[in-house]
Amino acid sequence: MTQTFGATSTTDDVLGTVSLQGRRVLVTGVSAGLGIETARALAARGAHVIGTARDLAKAGKATAVVRQAAQDSGGGFEVVELDLADLASVRACADALNARGDAFDLIVANAGVMATPLGYTKDGFETQFGTNHLGHFVLVNRIAGLLRDGARLVNLASSGHRFADVDLDDPDFRTTEYAPFVAYGRSKTANILFAVAFDRRHRARGVRATAVHPGGIMTELARHMPAGQIEAMVAQINEQAAAEGHPPFQFKTVPQGAATSVWAGVVADADAVGAHYCENCHVSHIVPDDQPLGLINEGVRAYALDPDRAEALWRKSEEMVGETF
Numbered sequence: 001m002t003q004t005f006g007a008t009s010t011t012d013d014v015l016g017t018v019s020l021q022g023r024r025v026l027v028t029g030v031s032a033g034l035g036i037e038t039a040r041a042l043a044a045r046g047a048h049v050i051g052t053a054r055d056l057a058k059a060g061k062a063t064a065v066v067r068q069a070a071q072d073s074g075g076g077f078e079v080v081e082l083d084l085a086d087l088a089s090v091r092a093c094a095d096a097l098n099a100r101g102d103a104f105d106l107i108v109a110n111a112g113v114m115a116t117p118l119g120y121t122k123d124g125f126e127t128q129f130g131t132n133h134l135g136h137f138v139l140v141n142r143i144a145g146l147l148r149d150g151a152r153l154v155n156l157a158s159s160g161h162r163f164a165d166v167d168l169d170d171p172d173f174r175t176t177e178y179a180p181f182v183a184y185g186r187s188k189t190a191n192i193l194f195a196v197a198f199d200r201r202h203r204a205r206g207v208r209a210t211a212v213h214p215g216g217i218m219t220e221l222a223r224h225m226p227a228g229q230i231e232a233m234v235a236q237i238n239e240q241a242a243a244e245g246h247p248p249f250q251f252k253t254v255p256q257g258a259a260t261s262v263w264a265g266v267v268a269d270a271d272a273v274g275a276h277y278c279e280n281c282h283v284s285h286i287v288p289d290d291q292p293l294g295l296i297n298e299g300v301r302a303y304a305l306d307p308d309r310a311e312a313l314w315r316k317s318e319e320m321v322g323e324t325f
Contacts, residue, residue, distance in 0.1 A: 005281035010255035011041035014263045020047035028052045029111025031059040037258040044069035052082035084135025085121040094142035109136040115180040126172040128183045133190035141325035153209035154265045161188040197310040199275040208274030217257035
């Protein structure tokens with residue numbers, strides 16, 4: 001009988017006694033938060049995990065627990081350099097992985113930034129769209145040939161996708177007034193649409209892609225937000241919760257936040273999660289764009305899973321990065 005998991009399930013609850021011996025996994029963003037826990041949980045089951053980080057020194061210190069878990073389980077762990085905000089770095093990382101030629105069973109596109117001030121990547125893209133979406137778009141597509149038949153891609157998205165659909169006419173806010181969470185919403189919608197389009201291209205050989213919302217967790221992701229903003233947002237959420245008769249919002253722990261990533265990547269049925277959006281360790285339901293959807297409620301906006309929108313974003317992304325995949 002399949003066990004049911006939920007919002008409070010942890011990575012260890014989800015993975016249990018699963019053995020990942022002989023499996024190879026790539027996890028982006030292992031210098032803090034969810035990336036460390038995702039890598040630890042997988043390495044603790046015997047997987048060989050390759051983590052990526054922009055700052056190798058920081059990642060080296062932060063991932064001692066992952067190295068220990070790998071040592072104890074007979075798995076493996078290493079860190080490679082990757083700056084998702086610099087396509088030269090992305091391409092160099094992909095080239096190095098391709099040169100090694102080692103196949104992957106799972107890619108967890110975990111790294112990202114949130115609510116940054118208006119800024120641009122080294123290639124001139126708006127920071128959040130360029131880092132969260134375009135960096136992963138180039139990396140994953142360049143190493144797609146390393147994915148074994150039956151492998152999976154898990155894109156870290158967010159309920160923040162509800163803040164905004166992608167804007168294919170002005171993705172870099174050249175003419176649109178910049179708002180940090182609108183930009184974040186665009187990038188997280190892009191993460192979901194990328195999974196939809198990637199899944200369509202690779203499912204014939206059993207490679208499936210999905211997007212997951214980890215939940216609200218206190219990590220370094222919030223470092224760009226002004227003091228007091230998180231508290232104000234939680235107060236607003238709790239006001240809505242009280243009005244709807246729900247209990248107050250509670251942050252997840254990091255192991256709870258990373259649980260949906262490992263569930264979707266290892267435990268869930270591939271056909272069930274492919275081209276879908278998951279949260280709280282299950283596939284979420286679609287909420288039409290014209291229906292209300294509060295921040296405390298589960299659900300994914302229809303525009304984020306629209307296959308035509310996904311194809312349009314794919315073409316725009318290729319145009320922006322100057323590569324065809």
